[in-house]
Amino acid sequence: MTADTHIRPDSPAPLKGMRVIDLTTVLFGPYASQYLGDYGADVIKVETPAGDSPRRTGQSVLPDLAAGFISVNRNKRSIVLDLKTAPGREALMRLVDSADVLMHNIRPQKLGAIGLDPAQVRGRNPRLVYASLNGFSEAGPYGGRPAYDDIIQGMCGLSDLMGRQTGEVRFLPTVAADKTCAMVAVHAILAALLERERTGVARQVEVSMFETMVGFTLVEHLGGRSFEPANGPTGYSRALAPSRRPYRTSDGYLSVLPYTDTHWSRFFAEVGRPELARDERFATMQARTVNIEVLYAMTGGFIAERSTAQWLEACARIDIPHGPVISLDDLLVDEHLRAVGFFDEVPAGDGVSTMRLPGNGVRFDGRTREVRRTPPRLGEHTRGLLLEAGYTAEAIDALVASGAAREFKAAGR
Numbered sequence: 415m416t417a418d419t420h421i422r423p424d425s426p427a428p429l430k431g432m433r434v435i436d437l438t439t440v441l442f443g444p445y446a447s448q449y450l451g452d453y454g455a456d457v458i459k460v461e462t463p464a465g466d467s468p469r470r471t472g473q474s475v476l477p478d479l480a481a482g483f484i485s486v487n488r489n490k491r492s493i494v495l496d497l498k499t500a501p502g503r504e505a506l507m508r509l510v511d512s513a514d515v516l517m518h519n520i521r522p523q524k525l526g527a528i529g530l531d532p533a534q535v536r537g538r539n540p541r542l543v544y545a546s547l548n549g550f551s552e553a554g555p556y557g558g559r560p561a562y563d564d565i566i567q568g569m570c571g572l573s574d575l576m577g578r579q580t581g582e583v584r585f586l587p588t589v590a591a592d593k594t595c596a597m598v599a600v601h602a603i604l605a606a607l608l609e610r611e612r613t614g615v616a617r618q619v620e621v622s623m624f625e626t627m628v629g630f631t632l633v634e635h636l637g638g639r640s641f642e643p644a645n646g647p648t649g650y651s652r653a654l655a656p657s658r659r660p661y662r663t664s665d666g667y668l669s670v671l672p673y674t675d676t677h678w679s680r681f682f683a684e685v686g687r688p689e690l691a692r693d694e695r696f697a698t699m700q701a702r703t704v705n706i707e708v709l710y711a712m713t714g715g716f717i718a719e720r721s722t723a724q725w726l727e728a729c730a731r732i733d734i735p736h737g738p739v740i741s742l743d744d745l746l747v748d749e750h751l752r753a754v755g756f757f758d759e760v761p762a763g764d765g766v767s768t769m770r771l772p773g774n775g776v777r778f779d780g781r782t783r784e785v786r787r788t789p790p791r792l793g794e795h796t797r798g799l800l801l802e803a804g805y806t807a808e809a810i811d812a813l814v815a816s817g818a819a820r821e822f823k824a825a826g827r
Contacts, residue, residue, distance in 0.1 A: 427454025451489030657710035
């Protein structure tokens with residue numbers, strides 16, 4: 415069994431004392447609840463007897479702690495309840511009685527069948543913030559449809575953008591919709607908690623992936639359709655330019671972005687072409703946007719003439735935004751990430767390996783989060799949580815024997 419670590423008295427834990435019942439699965443919800451746990455909340459991960467599917471996604475050293483699970487499930491406790499049974503549902507409600515937040519990504523038509531209709535749950539605990547993390551808002555005709563990251567990327571315009579830029583309609587090579595919507599869910603839940611503390615009113619919150627990601631995509635890409643009648647097409651030309659990519663240097667790649675008039679003037683002077691700063695195609699932001707593909711292609715030619723190290727020195731000297739292209743493997747040894755303590759290494763539970771847990775980039779009073787609890791084994795905290803909910807040891811034994819609950823037992827026990 416993995417061993418919990420503990421909050422030090424001076425650890426940054428602004429949500430300490432808050433309890434979150436987390437019935438979400440896969441990535442969107444668990445990534446959001448991990449942030450709440452990082453911020454100090456007591457996050458109770460409620461799982462079916464089969465467990466959340468990412469427990470078996472990717473590499474692992476233990477059968478229920480795969481790579482797809484550990485990166486979004488630290489600082490949580492795991493309880494296994496079979497919500498298809500009346501005793502399992504009653505155990506969940508006993509946990510809800512002391513909770514501040516309940517969050518789920520269960521499709522609306524299934525909620526009533528397992529006793530999680532929002533009116534029922536909030537009637538039992540009026541101070542509960544009830545958060546539904548849906549694929550589509552229940553207010554529209556898509557409500558209740560299943561959704562995963564690929565589905566939302568295809569529907570929200572991201573895949574269309576890939577097609578416009580590359581000529582091939584594709585998904586981004588990251589689960590962008592799940593992770594972006596998780597961030598929105600975090601601040602929506604925090605906003606509801608803040609209002610409850612101020613007014614005593616606990617809201618029902620809905621965060622819908624489709625609408626969230628359409629808004630995300632259209633921030634810069636609504637373009638000329640921001641007006642009616644339209645004064646131009648959708649799409650932001652700078653972001654869509656085929657040449658918008660890391661530039662090839664003589665020995666590698668570089669990300670560099672002269673952006674303002676001053677930046678471009680310095681860049682053109684550095685490459686020995688100061689007159690380009692006065693070229694009507696490049697003299698203003700508006701002109702550069704219209705001629706962005708020509709500009710990027712020209713810039714690529716200049717960048718290719720020097721090494722990456724030479725350009726890093728030059729960009730730092732003339733104060734132009736820049737950075738190296740860092741591989742996934744090199745991130746693990748990056749000097750900045752090491753200095754800020756971005757990665758935590760904790761026991762993997764097999765007695766040999768460690769787990770590497772990425773950080774979240776948030777600091778309170780200059781301090782980052784604590785890993786108070788390592789990603790939990792399936793049902794690791796079932797007995798303790800039921801004891802907290804008022805069950806006797808004998809009642810817990812009966813729940814486990816009936817299959818309404820399940821607890822983790824280490825091999826040989």
